[in-house]
Every structure is written in structure tokens, then in C-alpha cells.
Amino acid sequence: MKPVKVGICGLGTVGSGTFNVLTRNAAEISRRIGCEIMIAQVGARRDNPDCDTTSTQVTRDIFEVASNPDIDIVVELIGGYEVALKLVLLAIENGKHVVTANKALIAVHGNQIFAAARKHNVTVAFESAVAGGIPIIKALKEGLAANKINNLAGIINGTGNFILSEMQAKGRDFSDVLKEAQALGYAEADPTFDVEGIDAAHKLTILASIAYGIPLQFDKAYTEGISKITAEDIRFADELGYRIKHLGIARRTAQGIELRVHPTMIPKQTLIANVNGVMNAVVVDADAVGQTLYYGAGAGGEATGSAVIADIIDIARNIIGGNTAASPPLGFQAETLSNLPILAMEQTETAYYLHLKAAEKPGVLAAVTKILGQGGINIEAIVQKESDEDYVPVILLTQQVFEFQMNKAILEIEALDCILGDVTRIRVEHL
Amino acid sequence: MKPVKVGICGLGTVGSGTFNVLTRNAAEISRRIGCEIMIAQVGARRDNPDCDTTSTQVTRDIFEVASNPDIDIVVELIGGYEVALKLVLLAIENGKHVVTANKALIAVHGNQIFAAARKHNVTVAFESAVAGGIPIIKALKEGLAANKINNLAGIINGTGNFILSEMQAKGRDFSDVLKEAQALGYAEADPTFDVEGIDAAHKLTILASIAYGIPLQFDKAYTEGISKITAEDIRFADELGYRIKHLGIARRTAQGIELRVHPTMIPKQTLIANVNGVMNAVVVDADAVGQTLYYGAGAGGEATGSAVIADIIDIARNIIGGNTAASPPLGFQAETLSNLPILAMEQTETAYYLHLKAAEKPGVLAAVTKILGQGGINIEAIVQKESDEDYVPVILLTQQVFEFQMNKAILEIEALDCILGDVTRIRVEHL
Numbered sequence: 124m125k126p127v128k129v130g131i132c133g134l135g136t137v138g139s140g141t142f143n144v145l146t147r148n149a150a151e152i153s154r155r156i157g158c159e160i161m162i163a164q165v166g167a168r169r170d171n172p173d174c175d176t177t178s179t180q181v182t183r184d185i186f187e188v189a190s191n192p193d194i195d196i197v198v199e200l201i202g203g204y205e206v207a208l209k210l211v212l213l214a215i216e217n218g219k220h221v222v223t224a225n226k227a228l229i230a231v232h233g234n235q236i237f238a239a240a241r242k243h244n245v246t247v248a249f250e251s252a253v254a255g256g257i258p259i260i261k262a263l264k265e266g267l268a269a270n271k272i273n274n275l276a277g278i279i280n281g282t283g284n285f286i287l288s289e290m291q292a293k294g295r296d297f298s299d300v301l302k303e304a305q306a307l308g309y310a311e312a313d314p315t316f317d318v319e320g321i322d323a324a325h326k327l328t329i330l331a332s333i334a335y336g337i338p339l340q341f342d343k344a345y346t347e348g349i350s351k352i353t354a355e356d357i358r359f360a361d362e363l364g365y366r367i368k369h370l371g372i373a374r375r376t377a378q379g380i381e382l383r384v385h386p387t388m389i390p391k392q393t394l395i396a397n398v399n400g401v402m403n404a405v406v407v408d409a410d411a412v413g414q415t416l417y418y419g420a421g422a423g424g425e426a427t428g429s430a431v432i433a434d435i436i437d438i439a440r441n442i443i444g445g446n447t448a449a450s451p452p453l454g455f456q457a458e459t460l461s462n463l464p465i466l467a468m469e470q471t472e473t474a475y476y477l478h479l480k481a482a483e484k485p486g487v488l489a490a491v492t493k494i495l496g497q498g499g500i501n502i503e504a505i506v507q508k509e510s511d512e513d514y515v516p517v518i519l520l521t522q523q524v525f526e527f528q529m530n531k532a533i534l535e536i537e538a539l540d541c542i543l544g545d546v547t548r549i550r551v552e553h554l
Numbered sequence: 555m556k557p558v559k560v561g562i563c564g565l566g567t568v569g570s571g572t573f574n575v576l577t578r579n580a581a582e583i584s585r586r587i588g589c590e591i592m593i594a595q596v597g598a599r600r601d602n603p604d605c606d607t608t609s610t611q612v613t614r615d616i617f618e619v620a621s622n623p624d625i626d627i628v629v630e631l632i633g634g635y636e637v638a639l640k641l642v643l644l645a646i647e648n649g650k651h652v653v654t655a656n657k658a659l660i661a662v663h664g665n666q667i668f669a670a671a672r673k674h675n676v677t678v679a680f681e682s683a684v685a686g687g688i689p690i691i692k693a694l695k696e697g698l699a700a701n702k703i704n705n706l707a708g709i710i711n712g713t714g715n716f717i718l719s720e721m722q723a724k725g726r727d728f729s730d731v732l733k734e735a736q737a738l739g740y741a742e743a744d745p746t747f748d749v750e751g752i753d754a755a756h757k758l759t760i761l762a763s764i765a766y767g768i769p770l771q772f773d774k775a776y777t778e779g780i781s782k783i784t785a786e787d788i789r790f791a792d793e794l795g796y797r798i799k800h801l802g803i804a805r806r807t808a809q810g811i812e813l814r815v816h817p818t819m820i821p822k823q824t825l826i827a828n829v830n831g832v833m834n835a836v837v838v839d840a841d842a843v844g845q846t847l848y849y850g851a852g853a854g855g856e857a858t859g860s861a862v863i864a865d866i867i868d869i870a871r872n873i874i875g876g877n878t879a880a881s882p883p884l885g886f887q888a889e890t891l892s893n894l895p896i897l898a899m900e901q902t903e904t905a906y907y908l909h910l911k912a913a914e915k916p917g918v919l920a921a922v923t924k925i926l927g928q929g930g931i932n933i934e935a936i937v938q939k940e941s942d943e944d945y946v947p948v949i950l951l952t953q954q955v956f957e958f959q960m961n962k963a964i965l966e967i968e969a970l971d972c973i974l975g976d977v978t979r980i981r982v983e984h985l
Contacts, residue, residue, distance in 0.1 A: 144700050144841075145700070148841070152699065152700065154767055154890035155695075157887040157890075256843035256844070256846065258696070258697025261693070262689050262693070265689070265864060265867070267860065267864070268863070268867045269575050269863030270582075270860055271582050336585055394828060394829070397825060409860070410578075410579070411575040411579070411687070411856040411857065411860040411863075412686075412687035412856070412857045413687065413850065413854075415687065415848070415849060417846070417847075417848060419843060419844065419845065420843060420846075423844075425842040426842065429698065429700045429843035430697075430843075431700075433696060433697055433699050440877075440879055440881060444877035444879030444880065445876060445878055445879075446875035446877035447875045448872075448875030448876075448877075449871075450871060454586055455585050455586050456585060456586070456587075456588040459588075
């Protein structure tokens with residue numbers, strides 16, 4: 124059988140990981156598919172010393188790859204938005220299947236890309252765009268295809284999880300651990316994308332579209348980072364039986380879809396609360412199967428390359444088999460995508476942890492609990508903590524309420540004379 | 555598009571779960587595939603009050619389903635060996651695709667069934683046969699298809715895991731918890747299949763064949779149950795930082811494949827050590843992606859039905875798309891299956907926990923450590939425990955050695971005058 128030919132654009136960490144795994148495991152992969160996957164061309168601005176491309180055709184012009192008549196599948200691993208979009212659209216127009224690890228591209232331009240792919244009858248696959256090597260997109264699109272997905276929650280940014288894990292394990296401060304993460308290469312010099320949750324929101328947007336069959340709507344995702352989480356809150360959470368994790372959460376309600384990335388307190392005995400370091404995990408709750416969890420490396424050249432190649436293999440099998448009905452990009456037929464609204468953050472429902480600084484005088488708790496009571500917010504627990512400062516830290520756990528109720532109550536609490544500074548709020552989920 | 559028609563044989567727990575999920579989620583499933591999945595016929599000896607089959611054609615003769623010219627996919631959910639084999643082979647001869655949840659059937663007769671399927675150019679799928687609703691077979695066959703699998707280890711029998719979890723959490727004895735499991739319906743009146751590891755060995759055999767591309771060889775799996783695990787050993791393990799889990803383990807070595815089911819001590823901070831109750835989980839270690847873990851319900855009608863229907867959906871997509879190269883049953887092309895040998899248990903390598911009853915006299919440790927040293931077995935730790943009995947419990951942890959070395963050493967230790975009764979041996983893995 125003649126080989127399926129791929130062109131790899133980009134030879135950075137993921138590009139070289141993909142190149143090396145495809146080369147090293149060529150025999151094992153051929154045993155699976157029944158034909159060879161051949162790297163027909165590599166497009167990269169510069170060579171990568173980790174990759175031996177001496178027997179591969181290399182071009183400095185990635186657009187040459189997208190136009191190469193020899194190539195069946197174009198693999199976009201250059202990252203970024205504009206050039207990547209142009210490359211992917213050109214490849215599609217030229218009738219090539221596309222595999223990409225670019226979460227930003229898919230989350231922001233996915234709808235446009237999928238429409239082009241439909242028009243030209245090619246496949247676009249992006250398993251590697253979410254949670255690196257974990258086959259979570261395949262699980263949602265195919266493994267759980269019998270189910271209605273209720274909700275999902277994921278640790279889908281390794282940098283953020285490394286920072287929170289270190290803060291948890293060693294009682295260290297955010298800025299301190301961030302510096303270490305930067306030194307280790309886990310965090311960028313400008314860490315905004317990771318620690319402010321933008322990267323996680325890209326990935327969550329993709330997961331939610333696949334879970335519910337809705338168009339990609341990155342602009343409607345709520346995003347809150349971890350830079351304000353303190354060692355003190357991590358300790359207080361621990362004492363209450365919780366871990367703080369930076370989760371991407373999607374939930375189907377009667378009103379629409381909740382889509383939110385924020386620091387979240389979860390019970391410490393849950394499996395996902397014990398996913399530490401740079402590792403990723405996604406918990407899915409579905410109507411037939413119940414809860415399932417998927418865990419693995421969320422980044423790294425070969426781990427992400429593993430997912431890139433899984434997509435290549437799926438497409439190769441379809442090419443060989445002449446399959447004209449491969450699973451669509453979001454796992455749902457395009458014409459059946461739903462207009463279920465993404466809910467504004469104010470309309471989402473969750474429980475809360477509140478951390479107040481109370482002046483040392485009588486009546487503070489009475490004033491606070493009155494505000495919560497009038498706002499229809501039930502209190503699960505109140506704990507006063509010791510402090511060396513001239514205030515008393517008060518921790519409250521509430522039952523589940525709408526975010527708009529909590530916003531109003533927090534404004535009122537912050538306006539009390541006996542409350543110093545801002546109220547810290549961390550959402551609590553029991554998954 | 556015309557519907558894909560399935561015939562369901564067997565209307566027990568999994569049959570009714572499959573029927574009900576297919577019916578309830580028909581709209582969601584059609585949105586995914588682009589056509590309807592129609593239950594054209596049900597074959598069952600008796601009705602199931604959990605299933606409303608009033609608008610479905612029902613026959614008491616399951617073989618009628620396998621011969622029904624209307625049906626594209628026959629779903630075998632009757633269990634057992636002989637009748638199920640006859641049914642599946644008849645369906646294949648009649649050109650029907652087959653989906654089955656029957657791990658015993660696949661583990662024991664899979665090679666024969668797959669050969670028949672190849673001859674008649676139909677698909678045989680069995681995601682639901684291993685770990686219930688967890689899409690682990692899809693993960694191995696497709697999600698990790700870029701990888702060489704090094705090893706995998708799974709909690710793949712819910713009954714056994716429930717018993718060990720209860721023993722762990724409450725310090726209870728095996729027989730006591732088994733009775734409760736039987737009362738709860740988690741364990742059969744004759745629990746041999748579950749607690750002696752036969753069910754787990756069926757599932758492990760299937761996983762190993764998919765991981766390594768080897769024929770199914772159930773007869774070569776080593777199987778050891780949990781009925782001899784005591785509350786005392788669980789406590790000692792806990793004190794050393796371990797949990798005892800009933801694992802199915804497959805490992806690729808230079809000499810061949812280790813294939814073994816036995817109680818295993820694993821570090822308590824690992825994720826899989828924290829999988830409790832009837833839940834299942836599989837850890838896979840692969841060369842490109844590293845370690846991934848898959849967790850979920852290993853049994854239950856709808857959870858298992860979720861996996862049955864995932865197989866139906868995959869096959870339906872191939873039918874619609876005219877795919878002539880669907881992924882083969884084991885994920886490898888039949889002609890590339892490897893004759894890598896399954897190693898005899900004596901040739902497998904692992905670390906050990908040994909529990910000896912030492913007479914209270916001097917020189918015991920010297921005699922024991924001498925035997926181990928002469929056998930080339932390095933000791934990691936020795937702990938003497940308190941006891942009310944007239945002997946001293948001695949716990950030893952060893953480094954990794956071959957099983958034949960340990961067998962010889964244990965025989966010699968048991969022959970010592972100062973050692974009372976049998977030596978308890980539990981294998982230790984760090985995964």
C-alpha cells in the first residue's frame with residue numbers, strides 16, 4: 124500500500140517531538156495502520172538540533188508545504204494566530220487534511236476553519252491542542268459518544284498546576300514559585316497566558332464545544348487567573364479539607380452552558396485534587412457512564428507529539444479506507460450544532476469560600492451573616508482564624524448560589540466599616 | 555440517510571442499559587453520527603421490566619437476530635462461552651458487524667472470532683469488555699497509537715477493589731467484607747471469578763494483546779486472587795506507605811511480555827492507589843506520551859452500555875462512510891501480530907513484601923538475611939512488628955528480583971526451624 128504523506132510545519136518542541144516519534148516508531152505505527160506514514164517535507168525557519176532531518180526534504184517556506192501536491196496531511200505546529208490561520212486555510216483549499224496542536228487558533232478561528240474544511244471535504248484534527256498527550260478529545264467525541272455530557276472540569280494548564288502544587292506542598296508564595304517555574308522553563312518570561320487562565324480558556328472552549336455540540340465561543344468564556352491566590356488561602360483551604368486548583372469548568376444547565384476558568388476549591392480526597400506538578404487531568408460527568416477521568420502529560424514535545432500522530436493515524440486510516448464520513452471536528456454534524464447560550468458569569472451557580480479581614484470588635488459576624496441571609500445565601504461554615512495582624516481572618520463557606528447574588532453581597536460586606544480591605548472569594552466545587 | 559440497524563441479544567443488566575441509553579439519547583447520538591441508530595430487534599429469553607420494548611420487535615430466539623437480513627450490527631450481551639461463540643460466529647458468517655461486552659469470550663475465543671471477521675470483512679468491537687465505561691481500548695488502539703507501550707497496570711475488577719478498599723478503610727477481614735459485597739450485589743454467590751482474578755485476567759489478556767499486538771493468550775496469564783490478603787498485611791503496608799490493590803499488569807521486557815494478575819503493593823500517593831470502591835482505573839506507560847491514566851465505572855448497565863454504544867457508533871460511522879479499513883480488533887494489522895513470548899511467572903521481575911512469623915529467639919534475622927543474600931536478593935527494609943502471639947511478625951521489603959529467585963528463597967526460609975508457618979509474599983510495584 125502506498126504511504127500516507129505528511130508535511131510538518133514548525134520544528135520547535137512539538138514539531139521535533141512529532142518528527143522524532145514518527146521516525147522512531149515508524150515500524151510500530153505501520154503495524155497498526157497497514158501502511159507507512161512518510162514525512163514528505165518539513166517547513167521550518169531554522170533547523171532543530173534535536174531532529175535529524177538529513178534525509179528529509181526541508182523548506183524554509185511553510186507555505187510551500189501547504190501547496191506541495193505530494194502531501195496528504197499538513198501538520199501545523201508553528202503556533203500563533205495569523206500566519207497559522209493563513210497556512211491552515213491554504214492547506215485546506217489545496218485539499219489537504221490538517222492536524223494542529225494550536226489551541227489558540229482553534230478556539231478563536233475554529234468555526235471559520237471547520238467551515239472551510241467542510242467545503243473542501245477534508246478533516247481538521249486537534250487532539251494535541253487540549254491536555255497534550257491525553258486522548259481527551261477522542262474520549263469526548265467517540266469514547267463517550269453515547270452520552271449527554273453534564274459537566275467537565277480540567278486541570279488543563281501545567282504551568283498553573285505546577286505553581287499551585289508547589290505553593291500547596293511547601294507553603295510558598297505565588298511570586299516565589301513563579302520565578303522558579305520560569306527558571307525551570309515551565310513558565311514563559313511573560314506568564315500572563317498561563318497564569319491568567321487564557322491558555323486554559325482556549326482549551327476549555329474547545330472541550331465545551333465537543334461536549335455539547337456548540338460553536339466555539341472563546342470570547343464568552345470567563346477567565347480568572349491564580350496570581351492572587353495566597354499561601355494563606357491554600358492553608359485555610361487545606362484545613363477545611365480542600366485543595367485549590369486552577370480549573371476549566373463547563374456545565375450544562377437548563378438555561379445554557381457555564382464556561383469558566385478560575386481557581387477552584389475541591390475536596391482533597393478527589394482524584395483530580397491529587398493531580399500535581401505539571402500534569403493535566405480532565406474529569407467528565409456524563410449521563411450514562413457517570414464520572415470518568417483522564418490523566419497525563421499536558422505538555423512536552425513527545426507527549427504532545429503522541430496526540431499529533433494519533434490524529435495523523437486516524438486520518439491515514441480514513442484515507443486508506445476511503446472513508447467519506449470521518450467524525451467531524453467537534454464530533455457533531457455541523458448542521459446540528461446547537462445555539463444553547465453560554466451563560467454570563469453572573470448567571471453561573473457555585474458555592475463559595477470567602478476570606479474577610481474583620482476588625483476586632485463585636486457585631487462583625489452578625490453584620491456579615493445578615494447581609495448573606497438577606498441575599499439568600501446559606502452559610503455552610505464560619506471559622507475565625509488566628510492572626511498576628513490587627514484584624515481577625517474570618518473564613519466562610521457558602522452553599523451554592525448565583526454569582527450575581529454573591530457579587531452583590533460582597534459589595535455590601537466590603538462597604539462595612541468593620542471589614543478591612545477586599546474580600547477574597549474562591550469558588551468551591553464538589554465535582 | 556437511512557438508519558443503521560442493530561439487534562441486541564441479551565436483556566440483562568448491560569442489555570437493558572444499552573437499550574435504554576440508545577433510546578433516551580437517540581437525538582444526541584444522531585446529532586453526532588448524522589443518521590439514526592435503530593434497534594431493529596431484541597433477542598432475549600425473557601422481558602426485562604427495566605426496558606420498555608413495546609415498540610421493538612422481540613424474539614425469544616437470539617439466533618434469529620444473527621440471521622435477520624435487516625440488521626447491520628449484532629450486539630452480543632448474553633455472556634458465557636458456548637452459546638455466545640455460536641451466536642457471534644453466525645452473525646459474522648451472515649456478514650454482520652459484532653459488538654460484544656463478553657471479556658471471557660474475547661479472551662478465550664478472540665483469535666478464532668477475529669479470523670472469521672477478517673474472512674467475512676466485518677468488524678468485531680469490544681470496548682465494553684474491559685473496564686466497563688472507560689474508553690481504554692480506544693485509548694490504546696487509537697489515542698496512543700503513536701507509542702510503543704512499555705507497561706500497563708489496571709484495577710479492572712470492581713468487586714475485588716471494593717473488598718480491598720473496605721478492608722483498607724475499616725480494618726475489616728476479607729470474609730467479612732465479601733459477605734457484605736454479596737449482600738450489596740457487588741459479588742456473586744460464587745465469587746471465584748472475581749476474587750481469584752480470573753475476570754481480571756480475561757481483561758488483562760485483552761489489554762495486553764492491544765498494547766503489544768500479540769494474539770490473545772489467556773492460558774498464559776498468571777492469576778492470583780485476594781482471598782489470602784489479611785487486614786494485618788493491609789495495615790503493615792499502610793505503615794510502609796503502600797496500598798494493596800488487585801492489579802492486572804502487563805510489561806514489555808527484552809525477553810517477552812509479563813502478564814500477571816495478583817495483589818500488589820503500590821505507593822499510596824500514586825493516583826491509582828486512591829481509586830477506591832467499585833471503580834476501575836488503568837495506568838499506561840508509553841514511550842512518547844509517558845504515563846496516562848483512565849478512570850471510571852467498571853460495571854453497571856448504563857456505564858457498560860455507554861461503551862457498547864460507542865462501538866456501535868464507530869461501526870455506524872464506518873458503514874455510512876463506506877470505510878473499508880476500519881481499525882482492526884486489536885489495533886494492529888492481523889498479519890503483523892508478533893510472536894513475542896508471554897513469560898512464565900518465574901521469569902517475571904518485581905520487588906517483594908515478605909511477612910514472616912519469627913520465633914522469639916536470637917539469630918532469626920541473620921538466618922533469613924543470609925538466605926536472601928545468597929539468593930542475590932537485596933533487602934530494602936526490615937521491620938519487626940509487635941504481636942500478642944508467641945512469635946514476632948517480621949516484614950521485609952526487597953529490591954527487584956526474578957520470581958524464581960524469590961520462590962527458592964521462600965522455600966529455604968520456610969524450612970528454617972525459627973520460622974513458623976508460611977511466608978506471606980506480596981509483590982511490590984512502583985508503577
